[in-house]
Amino acid sequence: xxxxxxxxxxxxxxxxxxxxxxxxxxxxxxxxxxxxxxxxxxxxxxxxxxxxxxxxxxxxxxxxxx
Amino acid sequence: xxxxxxxxxxxxxxxxxxxxxxxxxxxxxxxxxxxxxxxxxxxxxxxxxxxxxxxxxxxxxxxxxxxxxxxxxxxxxxxxxxxxxxxxxxxxxxxxxxxxxxxxxxxxxxxxxxxxxxxxxxxxxxxxxxxxxxxxxxxxxxxxxxxxxxxxxxxxxxxxxxxxxxxxxxxxxxxxxxxxxxxxxxxxxxxxxxxxxxxxxxxxxxxxxxxxxxxxxxxxxxxxxxxxxxxxxxxxxxxxxxxxxxxx
Numbered sequence: 001x002x003x004x005x006x007x008x009x010x011x012x013x014x015x016x017x018x019x020x021x022x023x024x025x026x027x028x029x030x031x032x033x034x035x036x037x038x039x040x041x042x043x044x045x046x047x048x049x050x051x052x053x054x055x056x057x058x059x060x061x062x063x064x065x066x
Numbered sequence: 067x068x069x070x071x072x073x074x075x076x077x078x079x080x081x082x083x084x085x086x087x088x089x090x091x092x093x094x095x096x097x098x099x100x101x102x103x104x105x106x107x108x109x110x111x112x113x114x115x116x117x118x119x120x121x122x123x124x125x126x127x128x129x130x131x132x133x134x135x136x137x138x139x140x141x142x143x144x145x146x147x148x149x150x151x152x153x154x155x156x157x158x159x160x161x162x163x164x165x166x167x168x169x170x171x172x173x174x175x176x177x178x179x180x181x182x183x184x185x186x187x188x189x190x191x192x193x194x195x196x197x198x199x200x201x202x203x204x205x206x207x208x209x210x211x212x213x214x215x216x217x218x219x220x221x222x223x224x225x226x227x228x229x230x231x232x233x234x235x236x237x238x239x240x241x242x243x244x245x246x247x248x249x250x251x252x253x254x255x256x257x258x259x260x261x262x263x264x265x266x267x268x269x270x271x272x273x274x275x276x277x278x279x280x281x282x283x284x285x286x287x288x289x290x291x292x293x294x295x296x297x298x299x300x301x302x303x304x305x306x307x308x309x310x311x312x313x314x
Contacts, residue, residue: 031247035300065219066106066194
């Protein structure tokens with residue numbers, strides 16, 4: 001399965017979800033937001049949000065300052 | 067009916083094809099609550115005042131600090147130590163004395179928002195932390211008011227336009243309270259133009275909505291990366307069990 005994460009192609013032998021993707025990328029889940037195919041995935045749904053072949057994933061910082 | 071002086075003052079925006087006397091009159095009749103008079107609030111407020119929005123209510127309990135002057139262009143060195151809402155109001159009235167500006171020297175609370183929401187048309191969230199933003203989101207949805215949210219930190223800016231009448235998700239469908247990291251301008255720094263970009267997005271969307279010449283793209287998170295000089299855009303779906311917008 002090939003997915004694109006922040007513009008980079010990654011290959012995975014098995015299906016993964018958002019939580020396992022962040023773990024693989026060594027990204028701490030606190031303070032980041034995730035979108036799959038340009039749609040926000042709420043944090044509570046990261047475990048159930050499985051990724052599919054050719055998905056486009058964006059991981060970016062939560063910004064609340066001003 | 068616009069006066070001769072108003073025609074002259076607003077002539078350049080009246081020349082914009084979609085913007086006419088009716089649009090200007092709509093701005094003149096509008097009231098906007100700006101919560102936070104930091105980098106976002108300064109950027110947004112000066113363009114809303116210049117454009118002739120009739121009543122700006124500017125809320126901030128904080129005082130101007132010397133470190134604010136780098137990115138908060140409504141303030142002068144002489145304002146250091148003075149309240150931001152009052153200093154911003156003074157400066158904005160020198161820009162446009164034809165409009166009303168109400169400085170509100172308060173920290174946002176649910177009770178205060180409850181009192182203010184009924185008298186304003188829209189809200190600009192120009193605050194600097196997640197818990198306050200979630201509180202403003204809840205109040206805006208309860209009182210059925212469009213909410214224009216800006217945020218910035220480091221090299222990143224974000225913008226969202228939310229309408230309780232649309233079927234997109236709200237701010238509580240975007241970020242969970244436990245995603246609050248404490249990252250802000252103090253911990254991550256901020257470049258002045260980056261925060262101004264978010265504030266200007268808020269002002270532009272507000273002008274379009276209030277003048278009724280364009281419909282904001284509701285329910286989209288716009289993310290600006292200053293290092294790449296690029297925007298990205300993400301849809302915010304409504305969560306079925308959201309306590310704020312779920313049953314709408």
